[in-house]
Amino acid sequence: MIISKGIFNSQEYISHHLRHLQLDLHTFKLVDPHKIPSTFWLLNIDSIFFSFLLGLIFLLFFYISSKNLTISSPSKLQVFLEIIINFISKNVEEIFFIKDKLIAPLAFTIFIWIFLMNLMDLVPVDLIPFIGKYYFNFSSIRLVPSADVNITLSMSIGILLLILFYSIKNKGFLGFLKELLVTPFNHPAFMIINLILESVSLLSKPISLGLRLFGNMYAGEMIFILISGLIPWWAQWILNIPWAIFHILIIFLQSFIFMVLTIVYLSMASKNH
Numbered sequence: 001m002i003i004s005k006g007i008f009n010s011q012e013y014i015s016h017h018l019r020h021l022q023l024d025l026h027t028f029k030l031v032d033p034h035k036i037p038s039t040f041w042l043l044n045i046d047s048i049f050f051s052f053l054l055g056l057i058f059l060l061f062f063y064i065s066s067k068n069l070t071i072s073s074p075s076k077l078q079v080f081l082e083i084i085i086n087f088i089s090k091n092v093e094e095i096f097f098i099k100d101k102l103i104a105p106l107a108f109t110i111f112i113w114i115f116l117m118n119l120m121d122l123v124p125v126d127l128i129p130f131i132g133k134y135y136f137n138f139s140s141i142r143l144v145p146s147a148d149v150n151i152t153l154s155m156s157i158g159i160l161l162l163i164l165f166y167s168i169k170n171k172g173f174l175g176f177l178k179e180l181l182v183t184p185f186n187h188p189a190f191m192i193i194n195l196i197l198e199s200v201s202l203l204s205k206p207i208s209l210g211l212r213l214f215g216n217m218y219a220g221e222m223i224f225i226l227i228s229g230l231i232p233w234w235a236q237w238i239l240n241i242p243w244a245i246f247h248i249l250i251i252f253l254q255s256f257i258f259m260v261l262t263i264v265y266l267s268m269a270s271k272n273h
Helices: 011-016 045-066 076-095 102-120 127-136 150-181 188-230 237-270
Strands: 023-025 042-044
Touching: 011 188, 042 045, 045 076, 045 102, 045 150, 076 102, 076 237, 102 150, 102 188, 102 237, 150 188, 150 237, 188 237
Parallel strands: none
Antiparallel strands: 023 042
16 A cells, blocks of 8 residues: 655655655765765665664564474464574575575564565555655655665675685685686686676676576565655555555565575585585
8 A cells, every 4th residue: 555645746756755865974874865966975864773773673573472382282373484584594404505594584684574574565656755854854765675785785795794704714715715726627828808707707696696686676666666756545455456456476586585595505615615
């Protein structure tokens, strides 16, 4: 369900909903959305705020739920959570062949956190901006963190650091360096070419992770905005409800894909060639 666009024309309405609430780190003031920023040192504080808020909700919810676990008479919530945990654990066991205490909790955190960030796309696109404008005088605000490329690539950087950590942990620094220099052409004359090829391959994994998630969620958010901005309020449900139902599948799949590919990349980094 999406609130009507009000006094904006369609172009202004769409542009307004694509602007972030930004903080200029030079002046520590909110950026005027009607002016071109004079610096690149900007923070999308709306994306950062909702990312941390959803992460906090995730932690508190599962912490409180863990205090009420029972074996004799499990509640429906406990059964549901166990299904999710078993589903993730099964995928981890099938992909990551080495026993590691970090991988399963990492996969679980990635899946739930990204799912919650994606789920924000189903909140009416005018609701949070209206509250922000009415109560806090915010000029603009976006509430889907995974539709911000800065957030998705930041998560990808974390995955890249884990790939490097597991590569060096299981192969040693010299083994990891040797893998970069002698793969795929095992000849001293091709060391520079191997290093370039392997570096591109290494960097492309986390970048593709972040861009895939960003592209899908940005496109989904854009469709909701277009429906609200171009169609009269009384007819929006004709397209909005079917797209929202279909988008639930996208929300789940993108969370699952990010989790599975993370496990795959870490599993590849743990192999000894």
